[in-house]
Ligand SMILES: Nc1ncnc2c1ncn2[C@@H]1O[C@H](COP(=O)(O)OP(=O)(O)OP(=O)(O)O)[C@@H](O)[C@H]1O
């Protein structure tokens with residue numbers, strides 16, 4: 399699926415990276431602990447998290463992830479948006495909580 | 511090629527800047543994506559540790575065709591029991607660090623996993639030096 403599909407499935411709002419929505423994604427990871435995310439390199443491309451700070455973007459950058467989904471409608475600050483833009487990472491927010499958000503993406507074919 | 515980074519200890523937001531810079535540099539130099547990612551993640555975990563446990567420090571990187579060496583030096587509290595610190599899940603991070611998304615006790619195990627060699631020299635009350643290498647699978 400594409401990042402645009404992720405947006406539609408999660409009823410999400412794209413915050414930055416509108417021009418990158420055509421990118422293909424196959425794997426996702428959901429966590430609020432960044433070292434847990436960093437522990438498994440498996441070409442994940444989507445990171446779902448309830449954590450909102452610059453280290454979420456840096457973690458995605460280190461992992462070559464292309465899309466971050468903030469769950470529970472959390473809104474990142476300007477510094478986070480700017481960093482994501484510079485790194486070519488899509489930011490979006492969904493009103494869903496972590497568990498249903500991961501479940502919906504899994505059902506639609508994303509793997510962990 | 512040699513690189514030197516200062517890691518400020520008082521600015522959590524900027525932690526990881528140096529690792530990001532190294533990552534982009536290695537990419538531009540044309541190293542294998544897996545090598546780039548392993549080196550970047552290992553340095554990032556080390557950089558974060560310096561900031562949350564040791565009040566910042568410095569990083570020296572040497573890039574050779576066949577090997578990337580990363581040396582992280584801090585003058586923080588040191589690590590009391592290195593064997594324990596290397597175990598998955600061991601962390602002394604307080605709750606306010608956990609609120610920032612760190613303190614799972616996975617950083618040092620991750621570094622071990624992604625590097626080809628890891629050496630930890632530490633003295634309680636003096637500081638810690640982490641020396642790690644990532645082999646690039648290229649002939650020198
Ligand atoms: N540079 C350092 N100076 C002092 N103590 C350190 C340093 N690096 C690690 N430690 C100690 O070793 C423990 C384990 O480190 P590790 O990176 O594995 O986990 P963490 O940093 O606590 O959590 P995580 O890395 O998952 O966010 C730390 O909790 C801390 O007590």
Ligand SMILES: [Mg+2]
Pocket residue numbers: 433555558559612613616617618
């Ligand atoms: Mg750590």
